[in-house]
Amino acid sequence: MTDAHTPKPKIAFFDFTSCEGCQLTVLDSLQTHPELLDVVEIVEFREALTGHAERYDIAFIEGSCTRPSDEERLTSIRARASVVVALGACAHIAGINAIRNNMPLAEVRNIVYGDDANRFDTYPARPIHAVIAVDYSIPGCPINPYEFLRIVTVLLQGRSPELPDYPVCIECKLRETVCVYQRGRTCLGPITRAGCEAICPARGYECVGCRGLTSNPNLESLDQVMAEYGLKPDAIQSRLDMFLSWELQDRRAKEVNRE
Numbered sequence: 001m002t003d004a005h006t007p008k009p010k011i012a013f014f015d016f017t018s019c020e021g022c023q024l025t026v027l028d029s030l031q032t033h034p035e036l037l038d039v040v041e042i043v044e045f046r047e048a049l050t051g052h053a054e055r056y057d058i059a060f061i062e063g064s065c066t067r068p069s070d071e072e073r074l075t076s077i078r079a080r081a082s083v084v085v086a087l088g089a090c091a092h093i094a095g096i097n098a099i100r101n102n103m104p105l106a107e108v109r110n111i112v113y114g115d116d117a118n119r120f121d122t123y124p125a126r127p128i129h130a131v132i133a134v135d136y137s138i139p140g141c142p143i144n145p146y147e148f149l150r151i152v153t154v155l156l157q158g159r160s161p162e163l164p165d166y167p168v169c170i171e172c173k174l175r176e177t178v179c180v181y182q183r184g185r186t187c188l189g190p191i192t193r194a195g196c197e198a199i200c201p202a203r204g205y206e207c208v209g210c211r212g213l214t215s216n217p218n219l220e221s222l223d224q225v226m227a228e229y230g231l232k233p234d235a236i237q238s239r240l241d242m243f244l245s246w247e248l249q250d251r252r253a254k255e256v257n258r259e
């Protein structure tokens with residue numbers, strides 16, 4: 001922590017392809033916990049202030065890498081930051097941006113941009129750790145404000161924040177929520193990383209996997225269970241593709257390389 005004579009740690013926020021909802025969650029967190037501003041200096045944050053700095057103690061990066069020029073910008077941020085944190089699902093796992101990776105790129109460009117398709121240099125979406133070294137991630141779409149505050153606090157204390165590596169189902173059971181499967185619907189909680197306090201099932205919705213996969217998900221078993229609950233293979237795939245497209249593609253690519 002800082003006193004009046006110690007420079008405050010410089011933190012910065014950057015956005016790539018995203019809806020900017022995670023940055024909005026940060027702004028909400030600063031409104032409910034303004035004391036954070038007593039211990040850090042925010043030097044770049046396009047949504048909130050004008051300003052620029054050459055060095056950052058912590059750079060929070062929201063959004064996916066979706067075009068060649070993003071690589072150059074990410075590399076430049078990495079070179080100027082002591083710690084890089086992926087902020088939200090778009091940065092952490094490419095999130096919903098990677099749905100498009102399941103279709104031919106030319107088709108996606110034509111659907112989105114029509115006659116202007118060739119004016120944009122977009123390519124398949126990737127999480128930022130596919131381009132630069134990332135020290136930590138804050139999962140979720142959007143991020144959980146309490147997890148953001150906890151991780152910032154841990155980083156400011158010079159410690160390493162850890163994420164749970166067990167499924168959302170554990171938190172769901174601890175809350176004594178009635179399982180979505182018992183309501184006749186399906187849920188990705190068994191393969192999804194916990195840390196959100198199973199907020200969606202607690203409100204009657206299924207988990208759609210926004211925090212990404214646990215390190216050892218049993219995808220085969222989940223497929224079987226969802227099929228038993230009447231989901232056809234296409235419906236299972238589209239459920240998984242919503243947030244997990246990039247992670248599933250990456251796992252398949254690594255399996256092929258091992259063979």
Ligand code: SF4
Nearest residue numbers: 018021088089090141
């Ligand atoms: S993770 Fe979700 S809320 Fe955050 S920027 Fe991406 S789409 Fe928006």
Ligand code: SF4
Nearest residue numbers: 169172179180187189
């Ligand atoms: S509702 Fe979803 S997260 Fe909760 S126990 Fe059932 S499958 Fe797991």
Ligand code: SF4
Nearest residue numbers: 196200207208210211
């Ligand atoms: S329950 Fe699932 S979809 Fe909902 S916030 Fe948690 S990880 Fe995301």
